[in-house]
Amino acid sequence: MPALVQLLTIFVLAIFVGFFVITRVPPLLHTPLMSGSNAISGITIIGAMLAVATPDPLSTVMGYIAIVFASINVVGGFLVTHRMLGMFKRKE
Amino acid sequence: MPALVQLLTIFVLAIFVGFFVITRVPPLLHTPLMSGSNAISGITIIGAMLAVATPDPLSTVMGYIAIVFASINVVGGFLVTHRMLGMFKRKE
Amino acid sequence: MALVPSMLPSLTKVGAEVLIERSAGERAGFADKAYADKGATIVASRAELFAQAEVIVQVRGLGANQDAGHLDIPLLRAGQAVVGFLDPLGSPEFARDLAQKGVTAFAIELMPRVARAQSMDALSSQATISGYKAVLLAAHHLPRVFPLMMTAAGTLSAARVFVLGAGVAGLQAIASARRLGAVVEAYDVRPAVKEQVESVGARFVELPLETAASEDKSGYAVGQDESFYRRQRDVLTRVVTSSDVVITTAAIPGKKSPVLVTREMVEGMQRGSVVVDLAAERGGNCEATRPDEVVEINGVIILGPTNLPATVPNHASQMYAKNVTAFLLHLMKDGRLQLDSDDEITRETMVTRDGHVVHERVK
Amino acid sequence: MALVPSMLPSLTKVGAEVLIERSAGERAGFADKAYADKGATIVASRAELFAQAEVIVQVRGLGANQDAGHLDIPLLRAGQAVVGFLDPLGSPEFARDLAQKGVTAFAIELMPRVARAQSMDALSSQATISGYKAVLLAAHHLPRVFPLMMTAAGTLSAARVFVLGAGVAGLQAIASARRLGAVVEAYDVRPAVKEQVESVGARFVELPLETAASEDKSGYAVGQDESFYRRQRDVLTRVVTSSDVVITTAAIPGKKSPVLVTREMVEGMQRGSVVVDLAAERGGNCEATRPDEVVEINGVIILGPTNLPATVPNHASQMYAKNVTAFLLHLMKDGRLQLDSDDEITRETMVTRDGHVVHERVK
Amino acid sequence: MTALVNVAYLVAAVLFILGLVGLSHPRTAPRGNLIGALGMLLAVVVTLLDRQVIEASTRGLLLIFSAIVVGGAIGAWLALKIRMTAMPQMVALLNGFGGGASVLVAGAALRDASTPSLQLTIATAASGLVGGITFWGSLVAFDKLQEFFLRGKPVHFPMQQTLNALLFIGALAFGVAIALDPTAGWAYWGLVALASVLGVTLTLPIGGADMPVAIALLNSYSGIAAAATGFVLSNNALIITGSLVGASGIILTRIMCRAMNRSLMNVLLGHGVGAGQVGASADAVYAGKVKSASAEEVAMVLGSARRVVIVPGYGMAVSQAQHAVRDLANLLESRGAAVEFGIHPVAGRMPGHMNVLLAEANVPYDKLKEQSEINSQFEQTDVALVIGANDVVNPLARTDPSSPIAGMPIMDVDKARTVIVMKRSLSPGFAGIPNPLFAADNTLMYFGDGKAAVLELIAALKEAG
Amino acid sequence: MTALVNVAYLVAAVLFILGLVGLSHPRTAPRGNLIGALGMLLAVVVTLLDRQVIEASTRGLLLIFSAIVVGGAIGAWLALKIRMTAMPQMVALLNGFGGGASVLVAGAALRDASTPSLQLTIATAASGLVGGITFWGSLVAFDKLQEFFLRGKPVHFPMQQTLNALLFIGALAFGVAIALDPTAGWAYWGLVALASVLGVTLTLPIGGADMPVAIALLNSYSGIAAAATGFVLSNNALIITGSLVGASGIILTRIMCRAMNRSLMNVLLGHGVGAGQVGASADAVYAGKVKSASAEEVAMVLGSARRVVIVPGYGMAVSQAQHAVRDLANLLESRGAAVEFGIHPVAGRMPGHMNVLLAEANVPYDKLKEQSEINSQFEQTDVALVIGANDVVNPLARTDPSSPIAGMPIMDVDKARTVIVMKRSLSPGFAGIPNPLFAADNTLMYFGDGKAAVLELIAALKEAG
Numbered sequence A, B: 001m002p003a004l005v006q007l008l009t010i011f012v013l014a015i016f017v018g019f020f021v022i023t024r025v026p027p028l029l030h031t032p033l034m035s036g037s038n039a040i041s042g043i044t045i046i047g048a049m050l051a052v053a054t055p056d057p058l059s060t061v062m063g064y065i066a067i068v069f070a071s072i073n074v075v076g077g078f079l080v081t082h083r084m085l086g087m088f089k090r091k092e
Numbered sequence C, D: 001m002a003l004v005p006s007m008l009p010s011l012t013k014v015g016a017e018v019l020i021e022r023s024a025g026e027r028a029g030f031a032d033k034a035y036a037d038k039g040a041t042i043v044a045s046r047a048e049l050f051a052q053a054e055v056i057v058q059v060r061g062l063g064a065n066q067d068a069g070h071l072d073i074p075l076l077r078a079g080q081a082v083v084g085f086l087d088p089l090g091s092p093e094f095a096r097d098l099a100q101k102g103v104t105a106f107a108i109e110l111m112p113r114v115a116r117a118q119s120m121d122a123l124s125s126q127a128t129i130s131g132y133k134a135v136l137l138a139a140h141h142l143p144r145v146f147p148l149m150m151t152a153a154g155t156l157s158a159a160r161v162f163v164l165g166a167g168v169a170g171l172q173a174i175a176s177a178r179r180l181g182a183v184v185e186a187y188d189v190r191p192a193v194k195e196q197v198e199s200v201g202a203r204f205v206e207l208p209l210e211t212a213a214s215e216d217k218s219g220y221a222v223g224q225d226e227s228f229y230r231r232q233r234d235v236l237t238r239v240v241t242s243s244d245v246v247i248t249t250a251a252i253p254g255k256k257s258p259v260l261v262t263r264e265m266v267e268g269m270q271r272g273s274v275v276v277d278l279a280a281e282r283g284g285n286c287e288a289t290r291p292d293e294v295v296e297i298n299g300v301i302i303l304g305p306t307n308l309p310a311t312v313p314n315h316a317s318q319m320y321a322k323n324v325t326a327f328l329l330h331l332m333k334d335g336r337l338q339l340d341s342d343d344e345i346t347r348e349t350m351v352t353r354d355g356h357v358v359h360e361r362v363k
Numbered sequence E, F: 001m002t003a004l005v006n007v008a009y010l011v012a013a014v015l016f017i018l019g020l021v022g023l024s025h026p027r028t029a030p031r032g033n034l035i036g037a038l039g040m041l042l043a044v045v046v047t048l049l050d051r052q053v054i055e056a057s058t059r060g061l062l063l064i065f066s067a068i069v070v071g072g073a074i075g076a077w078l079a080l081k082i083r084m085t086a087m088p089q090m091v092a093l094l095n096g097f098g099g100g101a102s103v104l105v106a107g108a109a110l111r112d113a114s115t116p117s118l119q120l121t122i123a124t125a126a127s128g129l130v131g132g133i134t135f136w137g138s139l140v141a142f143d144k145l146q147e148f149f150l151r152g153k154p155v156h157f158p159m160q161q162t163l164n165a166l167l168f169i170g171a172l173a174f175g176v177a178i179a180l181d182p183t184a185g186w187a188y189w190g191l192v193a194l195a196s197v198l199g200v201t202l203t204l205p206i207g208g209a210d211m212p213v214a215i216a217l218l219n220s221y222s223g224i225a226a227a228a229t230g231f232v233l234s235n236n237a238l239i240i241t242g243s244l245v246g247a248s249g250i251i252l253t254r255i256m257c258r259a260m261n262r263s264l265m266n267v268l269l270g271h272g273v274g275a276g277q278v279g280a281s282a283d284a285v286y287a288g289k290v291k292s293a294s295a296e297e298v299a300m301v302l303g304s305a306r307r308v309v310i311v312p313g314y315g316m317a318v319s320q321a322q323h324a325v326r327d328l329a330n331l332l333e334s335r336g337a338a339v340e341f342g343i344h345p346v347a348g349r350m351p352g353h354m355n356v357l358l359a360e361a362n363v364p365y366d367k368l369k370e371q372s373e374i375n376s377q378f379e380q381t382d383v384a385l386v387i388g389a390n391d392v393v394n395p396l397a398r399t400d401p402s403s404p405i406a407g408m409p410i411m412d413v414d415k416a417r418t419v420i421v422m423k424r425s426l427s428p429g430f431a432g433i434p435n436p437l438f439a440a441d442n443t444l445m446y447f448g449d450g451k452a453a454v455l456e457l458i459a460a461l462k463e464a465g
């Protein structure tokens, strides 16, 4: 089985999972959900890590910047989400 | 990437999809849903078709029976579901 | 009025002929013409009516109508049947008069409380009216309004109403007072009534029984000793004196009513409070009650109406007529009385027959 | 009673001294002692009271109290202030009497209907009581029960109540009748009231206006022509004659009340029906009304109570006292009257001052 | 070519997913089922294009076609013949065949594989184990519901759990044998044999009432078997579909257990409700004939009713459910049903009791019908909803002259198409006598405290959309 | 090794999924976020084990670490510095960086590929296009909300749609060029440039109030870019995560549009509500200061309140909402809040109007507090819930001596921590005057017809669990 088909299959299934996970989320969680999933989309960081590790210097620079961008996205995203969710904690 | 990992990935994602699809289904649809997904599980039929097409006669026989079984499952399952769902149609 | 025009067709259908004394229905809002239209014969005088009719149907007959009841005795004929409230338990002497006259008398208040007699149960139907009217009477006399009102001119607090005895009349009183917005509490000796009281939205006043004692014997047995009564009075005093309206309904048919509200309790009530004693006819549940009079003690008004249904004559008559008609239809076959003394309803209500008092409890 | 004990502290706090005529609070359930406890001085006679007090506070004073009001005139002193219902619009001659005496008179019924005067608005507070009591009165006289009851002795249909004029008293009457379980309809000339009527659960009776006409002019303008009146009467006749209880509240302060229920309509009503005319004091909304009398026409009872609040003296006094106290506190500074005729409330209520009738509408 | 086939499988899998999504809502369910069938058709057609199949002889193709025709005919015949009431056992039966097919396919693949990988052998063992359990478990479930050999009662025997454990360990041992020596065909069939016994012994203890849960679980197993077969064949379609069904089946099982307020363990071990709990309060009148329904089932019945008559009684008063009842009536009306209240003259404990309460809840008077008026209309009524009434709907009043309520006119709710009785238990009412209405064919009992039960019902109605 | 890395990626993806599941429920959301972060950590650590990385020089590793530290520090600083109210623009900004990273990674991969396949080139083009749009679109969105250069208003210019179309076609052309000649680096950067312009022009017309929707959409784009990069690198983790985020973002966008009662097209084109609709009913008092909340938001506020005072007015009477209000009060109490009713003496249109209604709904008298009694307690009140009242809560009575209600004692609801006002519009009440309460800082308007709105609120409260 060619690799592309498998990748496509994985892609399609993941899209379904994405759809289902979000359906019926209460509106009050829209913002944290958005920023949480935003943080996750920083997964490009692993691609960037691979890019830095190439011999080509330009690629390395691009990879470096990409890592910086992606880690801003990841770290900032998770932290912002965390702060936002702090507001929902019930004071017992 | 070895094929098994891809298969596993697909397996895991499909399980998630399965979980999400069914959550929150109203109880009155339990039975049709059960029989509908039952029909789908007759997908083994394609495996059986491949088995029949082998030269080994025993395999062919096993495949033949498997096709019969699976098609009972598939055809019966979809039809039963269809009949059951007929009950839910609102008389306008 | 013991019969209303709308009931006549069911009687004439089974072959009965209906005679109506002239203007008898007037007070309840039923004109002679309405009866005549439904096939009744209007009879000019009471004497004439008694002379012609085989069955006399009244609301309050002999016994139950101490004032005018005896006037009817000379008019009665042997073989005639009489149906109505006759109070045979309270005034057995009148039952004997009826027996002497050879009259077959049915006391509707003796109706057994079996399910199939529910439609003939005039005590219940009249108690329904009484319970409702008792609340109106209280509201009418109370110098305050019943509901809570928060207004620009201050807050008017809700009236506190206490209903003693939660039978038919009591429950209806509770419901009516609640409707008007009062805060209602109720008490009854039968603890089973608690749920019923709550089902019409009132609080049931419970007596704090000694736990030790109530574990050995039944709650009722414990209720007999003197300390119980004392504690009962204490509790009742507390509730009565903090109430604006007290409605008592603990009548025991044919017996003297138990005294539940003492003069002392009344004296402890706020000026302007009102007591409505529905048990007035048999002495009353309140020590100070005088039947059909308005008594005032320390500014507390005590009413002892003995015939509240008569103040709602139209609907009371409608219900009574329905009860009596159901009863007559039960007694009759082919337009004539057919008495079957094996039948529980007939047996339990028949007071006299063939010149004798035949009822066990009246004899 | 124009003041209740619980109001005294707010008056004494601002430095006023309160005198109470002996036994004045008795009927409303307030003992002299209760006043004395709150710091009032009990004065033995009316004359003495008038001699001592700077401000006289009454419920119904001159004018509003045709029977006894004039007895007070000789007792009044120049410079004294009088607060109460004085009916200056209906009986302007009494206002002149007061002016002659040199009295400063405040007619509480002239209280302007501005938001900050709401707590002084005695017309509203007393109308609240009237609306409630009118329903009780009707229920008391009706030979039927108000609520629908489906019982073993047949179904008692709910009373149909029609309220004409849905102002303060009318709305309260609607709410009270609904509470008791009646089916209520209401009518008012002001179409804006429809929403209010529905907000207390009644149906608003609408007049079928001719669409063509109402598109040109405002609805009210169209209302003026003769065919409108005829159709209005037709609609009202239909509703009135099919009602068990009619309560009319369309009083116009100081003017003769409009006749809404004609004798003909009354004659069309069922026997036993009841009309309660709250506008009786000024002639009534019903042609047949006679103030404070019970009129019976064809079995229909017409009541024209002119002072229903007095039948609920305790709460009515509480409200009135609150109104008057708020008014006095508004007029007073440092325990004395300080009249500021720039103030809308003062100006609008003051009928006489310094020997003159000063009010625009009374002059 | 293979790539294309695999893309087609992906499309089929997507169609299955969409089908299941459709099936989870009443309105879209019929379409969902069709979409699923379409996916299956696609998968089958595409498989014909598979190299292995195309390269097979015409005989192979003929075999495939004939098998499909035979199986399809049997399936269709079963599906169309069966009575509606026998649906659950039918589903069990069909499901069993699916499991059986997996066993056979995996077995054949094991034979055919030239150099079986570890993936293949382990997957084959899994397929044989789960498929075997599914096949026989489903047959037992079918039989229990159809009552051919076995009755619906749970079957218990000593050492049941120990036996199951032993069987399972034995099956695992065979599995290891296969992995070590892929040519050991006997090991595979030994495994299948043990799995078959296990299927029977696992299903026997489950009670008849719990069967739907068991079937859902078996359904999940058949999905797992298919997924395992997918790993045997390295086939995406089988893996996706199998795991889809496997996961959804397990979720469904959990949902159903929760709806019945049971734990899955209780169900599997055959403990719990069964006869015991009902037996305690039942007497001669009710024995075994009372059908209890959940809020959702009641909502379903009400959801399709066009004419509903509500008959309230003392229970409504006790639980002060009048406001909730009014809301329920309004909700039903807003969905197009005609709703009326049948008021019995002695319902409750005082004359006019129901009137007071319903007036408080603002139920318009014209919706209240007297007994004599409504009785003639029950025959045209889809659902009579009895809320906390008992004596006033007791047909004994008509039939048993010795009963204390003999001769009392009652509400003829039993003439309605369906009667739903809402009360806390089978306890008697004021008259203290049992009520045969509760055991009538067209009666569903909906147990619960008046107000809470009505509120739950409202929620269920809203949920069902 | 690669297999292990890929399994780890699968685990990371599963953690992401579980994290998102957690984020969709208030109670589990904080945990969900942690789980997501854990997944990310796993993915990063595992990547260090990748052959390509391991084989890189120490310098490479150092570069990676330093880049992560720099980026992480900036991200943390941004996240912790920002005010809570600026969260939305913060999310936009972070999101932009994600898109930028995709562009760079895809570009680097294109350079590094020895024999770029068609898969790689097409995926690279997609990544560059979507990533470029995301990056610049997010920056514009950020700026619009932060109001550095641009104000929140939609920016329209002539031929906007045509320009966008041209830009898009141009980008596609560059994409084709890349596919035909993978060594054409210029084509990639040309594509990125056009995509960047497109990102700006697409975001400019979107109004400030609609920005959350735009951000959700851009978030979805960044996911798609990541997925495309995944295809570039044939990396499961990127594909799964990217499509997860892409799909969930699109759904979220749809949900948000629906909640705002807008169509996505309207939002993207900058049509619709904006100033117009509000402006119509607003006057000097309200201009721009009224905050409207949905049932869910109100439910959230109420859900965490411990002391609630309900202030009913004429609107409750008009819509006959008393029963629903009672249910709401009971629901709040059952969740542990203390609920009381503040009854203003002239609320409604007749003396005692609220009393009649609340008595009908069986609200116990002792829950009704007079104005003088409750007023001193508003300061300790978490939420004052005003249901259809207006004049009686109008602070003008205290402050504006010329107002018709001057001097009327009012309910001091404005002293409560949060005020929620439920009414149909900003229309005035009996006195015909505007109410500054509605524009107060601590006031949320919840628009709707009394009864329906309360029922919706009850549903939302129940949903939020």
Ligand SMILES: NC(=O)c1ccc[n+]([C@@H]2O[C@H](COP(=O)([O-])OP(=O)(O)OC[C@H]3O[C@@H](n4cnc5c(N)ncnc54)[C@H](OP(=O)(O)O)[C@@H]3O)[C@@H](O)[C@H]2O)c1
Pocket (backbone or CB within 6 Å): C115, E312, E313, E314, E315, E316, E318, E319, E345, E346, E347, E348, E349, E350, E351, E352, E353, E387, E388, E389, E390, E391, E392, E393, E422, E423, E424, E425, E426, E427, E428, E429, E430, E431, E448, E449, E450, E451
């Ligand atoms: N109306 C009158 O004037 C009057 C006066 C006196 C006597 N009665 C008699 O009372 C009876 C009235 O008949 P009915 O059908 O209204 O009442 P019923 O026969 O007494 O039955 C009421 C039923 O309501 C159920 N119930 C009680 N509390 C409940 C709760 N909280 N939630 C749900 N269900 C509850 C009880 O079953 P569970 O325990 O299983 O829940 C009970 O079986 C008649 O026999 C009548 O003769 C009437």
Ligand SMILES: NC(=O)c1ccc[n+]([C@@H]2O[C@H](COP(=O)([O-])OP(=O)(O)OC[C@H]3O[C@@H](n4cnc5c(N)ncnc54)[C@H](OP(=O)(O)O)[C@@H]3O)[C@@H](O)[C@H]2O)c1
Pocket (backbone or CB within 6 Å): D115, D118, F312, F313, F314, F315, F316, F318, F319, F345, F346, F347, F348, F349, F350, F351, F352, F353, F387, F388, F389, F390, F391, F392, F393, F422, F423, F424, F425, F426, F427, F428, F429, F430, F431, F448, F449, F450, F451
């Ligand atoms: N109590 C009395 O005795 C009495 C008598 C006469 C006059 N008043 C006067 O009446 C006023 C009473 O104050 P209030 O605050 O109770 O009422 P209000 O000031 O009249 O305000 C009522 C508000 O309710 C809203 N509303 C109306 N119908 C609604 C519905 N179906 N759903 C939701 N909201 C609805 C209206 O806003 P929307 O249109 O935006 O929905 C309106 O602003 C005072 O000014 C008082 O002086 C009182």
Ligand SMILES: NC(=O)c1ccc[n+]([C@@H]2O[C@H](COP(=O)([O-])OP(=O)(O)OC[C@H]3O[C@@H](n4cnc5c(N)ncnc54)[C@H](O)[C@@H]3O)[C@@H](O)[C@H]2O)c1
Pocket (backbone or CB within 6 Å): C113, C114, C115, C118, C121, C123, C124, C127, C164, C165, C166, C167, C168, C169, C170, C187, C188, C189, C190, C193, C249, C250, C251, C252, C253, C258, C260, E349
């Ligand atoms: N099954 C039927 O057909 C039927 C018909 C009507 C009434 N009933 C029932 O019969 C019962 C009695 O009804 P009733 O109204 O005719 O009773 P009643 O008029 O005889 O008495 C009224 C109430 O007073 C109570 N009472 C008596 N002594 C008391 C005391 N010392 N202190 C406090 N309370 C005292 C009684 O318990 C009763 O509830 C009710 O429970 C009613 O539901 C049944």
Ligand SMILES: NC(=O)c1ccc[n+]([C@@H]2O[C@H](COP(=O)([O-])OP(=O)(O)OC[C@H]3O[C@@H](n4cnc5c(N)ncnc54)[C@H](O)[C@@H]3O)[C@@H](O)[C@H]2O)c1
Pocket (backbone or CB within 6 Å): D113, D114, D115, D118, D121, D123, D124, D127, D164, D165, D166, D167, D168, D169, D170, D187, D188, D189, D190, D193, D249, D250, D251, D252, D253, D258, D260, F349
């Ligand atoms: N803003 C305030 O502070 C305040 C205070 C109290 C009352 N009000 C309002 O003032 C209004 C009048 O109240 P009221 O009770 O004192 O009025 P009222 O006693 O003068 O009249 C009673 C009602 O009769 C109606 N009416 C008059 N002529 C009629 C006719 N020919 N046919 C039918 N109906 C007729 C009037 O419209 C009014 O509603 C009410 O709407 C009330 O809400 C306002």
